[in-house]
Amino acid sequence: MLPALLLTLVVEVPLYTTALVALRLAGIRRAALLGVLVNLVTHPALWLFLAPHPGAARLWSAEALATAVEALILIKAINRDKALLAVTAVGANASSLLIGLLALQ
Known part of the structure; x- marks a missing residue:
């Protein structure tokens, strides 16, 4: 979990x-x-969710939920331009997911 958190x-x-x-x-x-x-906030919860039953379906749902939570935290903290904050969360999470998947190859 720690190497994945550091990469993220x-x-x-x-x-x-x-x-x-x-x-x-x-x-x-x-x-x-x-x-x-x-x-x-999101990374430990994601790993706890994935640990018992890892798999592609759980990975995608966990990533979607983590992205939504990150967007909500940003919206709560910044309280401006919610759409841009949501897109920022999607971009950051998509990038780290892609790099993480590539690192497993």
Whole structure:
């Protein structure tokens, strides 16, 4: 679990930081902290959900739920431009999922 969390943070925190700063939705420090926070909230829950019965169907549903929760956290924390925050969460999670799947190959 720890290597996967570290990979997720390495991929997602820079993406969240860059996106939130470029969109003028947060300063660099707040954006980076939010990137870490959303992952510390969702990543353990995702692994606990997947651990008993790993599989593609569970992976996709877990990722969708984690993405939605991350978007909601961002919306609650920033409270501006909900659509952009949701798209940012989708992009960050899709990127880390793809890199994680490639790392397993």
